[in-house]
Amino acid sequence: MSESLSQQERELLSTPIRPNSDTSPLNVFPTVGSRDEPHSDITDEQLAAIDAFHQSVAKRFSIVLSDLLQQIVDVQLQPLAIDTYSKFIFSRTSPTCLVTLNARPLRDQLGIDFAPNVLYPLIDCMLGGGRQPVEPPNRPLTQIERRLTIRITNVLLNELHDAWEHVLAVDLSIDQIETNAQRVRIVAPAEETITMTFRTRVSDQTGDITLCLPLRAVHKMIARLCGPADSATSMPSPQSGMCQLRATLGPIHIHASDLPRLRPGELLITDLPSDAKATICIDGEPRFLARPASLQGRKAVVIESSNSDVA
Template identity: 30%
Template sequence: MADVLSQSEVESLLSALDPGVQVRQKRADDPNSQVSIYDFKRPERVSKEQMRGFQALHEGFGREFGAALSGMLRTIVEVKLISVDQLTYSEFVYSLENPSCFNLLTAEPLEGHIILDLNPSIVFPIIDRLLGGGRESTQKLPGRPLTEIEVRLASRITNLAIEALKNAWARICQLDPKISQVESNPQLVQIVPPNEVIVLISFEITMGEMRGIMNLCIPFNTIEPLAGKFSSNAWSTYTQKQADARQSMNLETGVNHAKVKLVVRLAETHLTNSDLLNMAVGDVIPTGTEKSEPLQVDIEGVPKFYAQPGSYKGYTAVQIGKAIRAPEDVVEEKLKSIAATKPPQAQAAT
């Protein structure tokens, strides 16, 4: 039987045949080589800039929610943002405790759902506080789902979170979150496919010696229409401000005194170059327009009114008649008339 070559002998033979093999091997083993790991099962759909936007947006949410929760419980409650990550929905669901306080929210005008999950380690102490008790940190928490009364009490917490979330998202859009379902087993709720990318925003709620985690799960396909607003560093400029009365009056006064170009079209016709070159004094140009037809008044090149020619105090003038409707206004009126003539059953079907 032939002798078996050792690994060092095989490498020496390969290096003798192809000197580039050893170089490629060294490059593969070099820890400083520029190789980035990419998992095709978890595509990075949310950019780092967008993740920073999520972090800045929900830091304000945490402060407002913590202040509201402290006011309701009459004790100091701290809500701290601890992480903003993107992962798949299945990874998020299987990382939660069972049972848990799993709230499914609708968030108009966005499509889809948002999940607000409260860990039992903080929900039960808050409920106990609402009922007048004060559990010690050493006491064991019940490992059971919330009762119907406890769910009603926990809704006071989620309502505060929803209000704070609405105020924080006012910088991006007028979000209207509402609770549609409350579950104790997170695995029974599937709002997106298991491999769908979600943005997971985690907060730590601290009340005295009691601590717990609150998770806000936002599927990427839900916020995809607004993803561009998170990409800009100026996303905070979306904050809506009340218009100042003085500024409004100054703007209105300035616009009212602005000059515009007004043109009255008396008539239109077409001439050839030869007719124009042979034109002389006294020639008559037929326009094909009746003298009784209204004239068109253009403001800044846009047709606005019909008018009749005449004179006023010795000056040539026009008298403004009816307004010229824009094409989009005509289309809107036709659509409304069509909708009004449809029978109720046809409207319900559409």
């Protein structure tokens, strides 16, 4: 049995809808944070401080990779990004080379991703190549490529450890190497991370080495870099704090096939004469030439010339 409409209901149906004075569309769904509007409580000043600090890390990477490969490697830090971990993962190539890192005593892991278009040229140089462009193969790493990747990673981790000594005291070590980034979960997908992209150029080929840091893992770093000047946890000033000096005698060249046979007690000979000078670097920058010496049972160096004589 059908029901007829009342007079009031018929009037409501025939009345035109008045336009709202606010003509903006109704936002039914909540706005999701993006790169332009990150959720994190990190300020622009704090992000700039982290960026400035890691510019010297990029220089360290350039120096150690150039020494390792015996050719010029240029490393430039790109603008830092704050994004969710899922966005970082889905932006990786497939296959890639994502190395997960333990950073004790931190609970969270870190990640360092080598883009294939820079990893394979680096490996090629370590195997004595570097003269021809390298096309990254569309396959997982071989065993020898994994071993060489571990060696490259450890060289970079040593530099990170030294650079972070006063701002993030952690023991960095490799956990695993994964070619499918989507299999790796160091934090929850929605958790925010800071990504540091080190654009690396070697043998006329360029690619990215990207460091992924969960925000919770860098809170101490932010406090040290951006805390008040009189804070006990603040970074030592250049005038009153400590800086790192490193004496380097020079690289040693061996064939990659000899690496698995190295054992304790092996004698490694440099290409330098016995009276060669050591290079003294201050925070990664070569400043002096020095002569090896000893003092009271300790290794020492005697500075003999200044920066103008360092090649």
